[in-house]
Amino acid sequence: MKLNTEEIKILIPHRDPFLFVDTCEIITPGEHGKSEKLFTANEYFFRGHFPDNPIVPGVIIVEAMAQTAGIVVSYKLKEFKEKSVLFMSVNKAKFRKPIFPNEKVSFEVNFVNSVRDVYKFEGNCYKEDLKVCEAEFSAMITYK
Secondary structure, X not given: OEEOHHHHHHHOOOOOOOOOOOEEEEEXXXXXXXXXXXXXXXXXXXXXXXXXXXXXXXXXHHHXXXXXXXXXXXXXXXXXXXXXXXXXXXXXXXXXXXXXXXXEEEEEEEEEEEEOOEEEEEEEEEEOOEEEXXXXXXXXXXXX
């Protein structure tokens, strides 16, 4: 199942300028997914990171991976309308290559484990076939 931006907005609360996923393919609901993002030259953070050599901040890359995992989990739990996905931790983050304006990247996330409502994922970011970032992260699902 490949989701567009409007379908993604139903699953997670992120909105511009802080939605960093354009499309998301749910491979296995709750466990595995891939997303894409084109970082256009007019992204707000390029003005200050860095004006003479703009690159996507590492925290934005990790956030995009976490958003992808949030979409994958939320898709499995879509019957629960009143839920939130709250970032808890980031571990083993490695940034291998920069991402520049007007570059399209893909994110792939895989479920590692869960304890109660805390889900742990590992994620990778690719520019074409080149891995540019990897990290492990966890988030808690809360229900209202």
